[in-house]
Each structure stands twice: as C-alpha cells, then as structure tokens.
Amino acid sequence: MTTIADATEEELDAVLAAARSAAGPFAAERPAVRAGRLRSVADALDAAADVLVPLAEDESHLPEVRLRGELARTTFQIRFLADVLEDGSYLEAIIDTADPDAQPTPRPEVRRQLHPLGPVLVFAASNFPFAFSVAGGDTASALAAGCPVVLKAHPGHPELSRRTGDIVSGALREAGAPEGSFQVVFGLDAGRQALLDPRVRAGAFTGSVGVGRALFDLAASRAEPIPFYGELGSLNPVFVTPSAVEARGAEIVRGYVASFTMGVGQFCTKPGLLFLPRGHGLVDELAEQVRQVPAAPMLNDRIRSGYQSGLESAAGVGGVRVVVGGEPTGDLMAPTLVTVSVPDLLAAGDSLLTECFGPMSIVVEYDGDEQALAAAEAFEGNLTATLHTEDGDPVASPLLERLRERAGRLICNGWPTGVSVTWGMHHGGPYPATTAPLHTSVGGTAIGRFLRPVCYQNVPQALLPEALRDANQLGIPRRVNGTMTSADVAGT
C-alpha cells in the first residue's frame, strides 16, 4: 500500500492558515453560488469513478459494485445539500420588527440568521471510503454550511484519499471557491494538533469509541472548547415480537443475516443483537442462512484483529452458545452467530453490550414481554433500534418508547443498514452513538452542525446580510413577527 508522509508541523500550519484565510470569503458567498460549487465537486467525482473505484477496491478490499453504489450515494448527498442551500430555510432567518408599544418593554428590531462557524476539521472513516471519508457527509455538510474543511485522511485508504482530495480541491478551485476551502492532511498527530489549534472551530469524526472519545476529550480540553461531532459506537438492537415471528419468521431471518453480514459487518448500523421470543424455532434457519454467506476480506489488519479479539471475548461469556463459528480462511472472514438468553445478556453487561465491529451478531432469546422490555432498558445510546411486529401487538408501543429514549432512528419491519439521504433522515443518537445527540451526520439537517446564530439589533439595511434585508434578495423562507413567510415574500 502507498505510504504518504504525515504532515509536518510547518505543513500543518500552512494548511490551517489557508483554511483560516478562506473562511471569510467562503462564508460570504451566496448560498446559490456555494450550491454551484458543490455540484461541480459531485460532477468531478462522478467523472473520476473509473479511477477512484479501482483504487478503493485495492485499498479497502470492498467489491466494485458496492463501491460504485457508495460513490453514487456520495455524490447524490453532495447534490442534495446543494438543494438544501437553494431552499434557504437552513439559514433559519427570523425578523422581528420594532414595537415601541410592546409589553412589558418596548421591543427593538431583531433579525437573526445562521452563519458558518469557520474552519472544520473532519476525521475520515475507514469503512465507507467514499460516503464517510474525504468527500463524505461531514465534508459535504461543512462545505455546504460555508466552512473551509481540513480533512484528516484515514490511513486505511491513503492513495484514494489523496486522489479524492485532489479532485475535490481541484473542482472547488476551478469553480472559483477561495484557495484553502478544502485541504487533506495525513497523520494522527497532525489531526490531534489541528484539533487543538485555535483556527479550527469544530471537529467531526466517525470511528471507534476509543479514538473518538480521546478526540472529544481533546476538543473539550481546549482553552476555547469547540463543538465536536463524533460518531463512535452503536449496537443497533432489533426486537422481534411473537406475532412477527409467526407471520414472517423465515423472511426476518433472511433480512437479518443479510443486514448483519453486509459489508462484512463493518457498518455502524449493523444489527448487533436480534431479540427473538423463546421458542421461536428459527435457529436452524438462522444457521443455514449464515453458513451460506461467503467469506470476504475485512477492511484492514487492525480492524480484523480487533474483530477477532472481540469475537473471542464474546464467545467466552457465560451462557453464550456459538451457533455458527465463522472461521478465517486466509484473508477471508466468514460470519459468526451466537445466542444468549436475556438474563445471561444482562448479567454479562458490557462484555456483550459493546460494539464488535465485523460480521458477528447475537441472537438473544427473551421469555415474555417483561424480559423484552427489561432488555430494551439495558442499552446505552444507539444510532438505530428496530422493531419487527404485526399490527395490534400490545408490546410494540412500550417497546418502541423505551427504544426511542436510546436511539436516533427507529425502524419498523425493516433493517438499519442503508441510511437514506433525505430531508428527515437522522443519523445520530445519545452517547456513545455520538458525542452530540442534538445533531445528525446525514440528511437535510446535517448542515446545522456547522452554523451558529447571530442576531442583528437595529442594524441598518445596508449593513445587514442579504438574507435579512427587507427585500429578501435571496428569496428564502423567513419567520416575520412570528409567522412563517414563503420564499417569495419580500419586505417586513
């Protein structure tokens, strides 16, 4: 594999200086102009698919069809955020006109909108070399917000990172964006240094709990702490009620096995536990389905050895029974399925309720609704929680309520893998799913992580930003004296 030298202190300083210089001009561009820049980036990436996908195959060991799909999702996401910019409601523009007769005190004119935070440091992930890496969701939403991005490349796919970075920065340059709007650096130390630098105004990360928490702690330790959006670990429990087992047990088995083995189990939304009612009678079918999944290479040696030690530790927990023990064959890894009861799961605690990143999942047998509800309360924060049930099942509502307290996305009669990029998608959740439960890294609201409100009191029209002037020059929706107005309403 290519080795790319870590950024030296001097190189990092130059990168951060360039990002700082770009921040003002980049923030000052109209949203529609920035939308155009984003579309140029998406076009350039699509045009380079035949270069990028083979590089990604080589460095990530993921299959071509998956990588082509992931690149298409990545550029779709960039274009979608361009649409969000043009919609304009992301600016959350509010105008309250002056009211000298207001009670209890006269009211001055107040206008508010969101502004970019400044340079954002993004730590790329290994498991989605396109969608959560150099040109992934964090980069796309920070650029959309108007923040220059310094991208810390993941060492798992260095050459792909360099090439993708060149394409993104080249497309931005050609489209006229300020120099320094997007830059790639290599090296974990450089990343740590950058996170502590006053010129960096926010951080974003996708990866393990260990590394993510260390970076969160660094960001919080600064003289001037900054927002740090870390996506760390998630178990993504799935509960199946007896009515669902009865109605479509075999279908659930197939969907589950496909979901937890997808991408060799290296998805942050992998269903890590499947809760089935005692007496479900699906063990043979589960074993059969798991054995049919072909062995495949994992992303890299570090992830593979982490997976193997997680697997060994889980298999050693009291009450855990290995149904299918996926053996490695050379570089290839076959999936593993184990079972345990709810009492043994609760007794094991963290030994089983910790993410095991790779193609392993746990079938948990519960004995009655009370056990299912107790198990649901044992979870910390998750990106997702899933419920398979039929209409009218009385446990569905209390179960969903408990899962809602602990997850960012609730899925019924489906699977958590595959995160759709839409206005309402939420890819986040309470810790350790993320370090910032109010925010999402996917969807129409992901851009909000990199914006902060500023309010303008009694500021003359000529000194107001365009979004807040009476004439509504940007044609955006605004709340005026408490009432939402549509994009074409001018004046106050």
Added chain:
Amino acid sequence: MTTIADATEEELDAVLAAARSAAGPFAAERPAVRAGRLRSVADALDAAADVLVPLAEDESHLPEVRLRGELARTTFQIRFLADVLEDGSYLEAIIDTADPDAQPTPRPEVRRQLHPLGPVLVFAASNFPFAFSVAGGDTASALAAGCPVVLKAHPGHPELSRRTGDIVSGALREAGAPEGSFQVVFGLDAGRQALLDPRVRAGAFTGSVGVGRALFDLAASRAEPIPFYGELGSLNPVFVTPSAVEARGAEIVRGYVASFTMGVGQFCTKPGLLFLPRGHGLVDELAEQVRQVPAAPMLNDRIRSGYQSGLESAAGVGGVRVVVGGEPTGDLMAPTLVTVSVPDLLAAGDSLLTECFGPMSIVVEYDGDEQALAAAEAFEGNLTATLHTEDGDPVASPLLERLRERAGRLICNGWPTGVSVTWGMHHGGPYPATTAPLHTSVGGTAIGRFLRPVCYQNVPQALLPEALRDANQLGIPRRVNGTMTSADVAGT
C-alpha cells in the same frame, strides 16, 4: 439572610429519582397541554409579586422598580414559550414519503421530529433573581421542551429561591403536571453530584467563567457526556466611529454611562469597553455623567470583593488612566471609568480583556480605522458587540464583519443591556460567552437546547407520535417531501 441546608445525598437521590420518573409522562403531554401548564406558572408568579419582590429586594439589594420589571419580563418569557409550543414549528417535523423509484437507491418512508432530552439540571444566577434564576429562561425553556427541571438555587437569594420554587412546583402540580417536573435543590456539592448523575441529561448555567468552566469540564468528564449550556463571561465591546461622535457624541456618552452602570454594572451584557476615535473630546462629558450616577449596593459580598480586586488589577495596567475612581461608601459602590489606548490595550491582553463584573468600564482611544479593526480582532467570544455609526461610514462594514465572528448579537446605534424576548433574539456567542455557540438562552429558539431529533423509518401510523401521523392531529407546520406545509395541512 436565611440559611437553607444543602441537600443531603439521600435528598438529592430522591429528587433525581422523581425527575427521572416524571420525564416519560411529562414528555408525552401534548405541546398545547404543556403550554397551559406554563401559563399557570406565569399566572401564579404574577399573583405572588407582592410576596416575591420584597424578598428579592431584601436578598439582592436591587431596587423594587427593577425587580417588578424583571418579574414581568420573566412571566412574559414563560408565556412567550407557551406561544412557541402552540406554534409547533419547534418540533421541526419532517416527513419524507417512500419512493421505490428514487435514485441512486429506493427511499423508505422517513419521519422526524424533536423529542425532549430528559431531566435538565439548571444552575441559577445571582444577578437576575427572577429572569435568570429559579423560574428564568433556562427553566422555562427546559419545561417548555418537556424536560423535568432540577434547579440548583443560587446562594445569593435562598429564601426567594425557595418561595419561587414552591410557587412553580405548586402551579405545575395544580395544573396536573407529573410530580417531579420541577424541584429545587440547595448546595454547590449537590449541584456537582447531580451534574455527574446518569439521570441528568443536560445542564444549563449562568455565572462566572471560573465556576462555569469547572462545571463544563465535569459534564464533559462523564462516562456519558451531556450537553452543557453555560453562559460565562462577556466584554461586550462598543465601537464608535468618528461620524457618530460628530453627529451625536453627547447622546452616546449618556447612553453608554446609563448602560454600563445599569444594575450596578452587574449585567452579562454590560458594555465593558467603549472604543472612541482619538480626539473625540468627550472625556469631560464622560466624567461628568459617571459622577452623576448614585452609588448603590452590589448583589453580595463575594461579587463586591471580586469586583474590587478586578478594578485594582485593571487600574494597575500600564497606560491605564483613571478618569473617575468610584469609591465605596459603606455598602454602596460608585462607578469607575478608566481610559487606555489601543496599543496599551493590546499589550495588556488578558489583564484588560477579561470581564470585570461590576460598575466599571474602559474607554479605549483608537488612532484611525486600522487600529479600530485590529482591536476588534483581539476579542474572544462575546454575547454582544455594538457599533455606533452614521450612514455611509466605510469602516462600518469591515468592523461589523470582525465583530460578527466574535459575538452572538450585533447592535447598531443602541446598547447591549436589555435583552428583548422575541422569536429571533440570540443570547449566546462563542466561548467564553457560552460553552455552546450554536444555542441561545433567550428567545424563541432557546427551547431547542433541550430537544434531540428522532427519526421513524417505516413506522406504522398507530405507533407514530401524533406530530408525525398523516392526519396532522396537532395542527403543526411540517416539511413534507422537501416542501414546507402550514399548520392546517393534513396527510402526506
């Protein structure tokens, strides 16, 4: 002064258990029901004005007229947040219908809204015994969001805190809110313990940089870190251009002196520095105005001694000249005004660029636009920054741009003290103004601090929360397939 015993470990545990138990039922109430509860609280507080105001006078040494005004502002704010609940857009409801033909992949149905975080711990401030204390903005917005509140009382006004707490919890109880929706605890250790307790899901604080940072660090140190909304310190610089001096120098002097001495300088928005162009000729008028301000008692001995040592340290900085040295007379404190040049200010750095809480302000003379712009770049985060200028002054725009990077609210030709409660008000800013620059403690969006998104994928109508069902039972605005729909639009 009354002494109220600190909460014991057992008492605190019972309080947190009650808050935890209240969280589910309180969150499940319809927004309109919670709006009614809030209005009951406001009514009960207004009805108790003749009991509360004298208590506040006694414990805070603030004058009756100010305290009656502050109580009116406090109950106005509670009622305003009830209006925000009824408007319903605070839920940020989004519905994306399924699209099996979507590119690059079929799209499942996705619905999203915000849900309450759970119990919130609020640390009351001393300087606004109503508006930023027991029933202040943090409490009101957490309750509005549907989060039970545990209020850590400020020791500066214990009896007022106890009485206000009884009125709030009594009104909530009488209106039918779950027991444990609002509780008051005393004691800094109890506050610290509560902040580390897993049952507490967010913290809010208004006070000094020292205490606020220590609490922020505690919140970040938890096994499961939680959002911590601290409002710490702010200098609130005011820049006056030559054109403004010429047009209305005397008026600016009067406004400035009134603003920095208001509430004996004990406002988080006190203008701490006034930048005037060299040769402004206003020193005599400034001195005259400051001397006319009557001495008045400060909030308490701790604040007074902190103020006096801050004053001594500022007066000892090289280049600082004392124009009016306000002497203490018994319990009363008269205001102090000092001057310094921009080069001396920049050389002094933190010695002068640190909040001095009390009736002191610094007039800074700048020599030309470049010095004004350089001075504007020397600030860390602020709640506010103010510009006095006349139309067409070329320095106004670059100056405002620099101030915008460093402040949450920009004011033109006015004064930062007095924070209007409106939809668009932003009372926040980059650190150290706050620990969470994306959020505000005042205004229509303050409620957002205590809500997190949850998305529902393919969840049957019967299991969806009311806000997201096709029928739009709550009658709220929602974004449906990317388009905003108004409150009365049902269906998808």
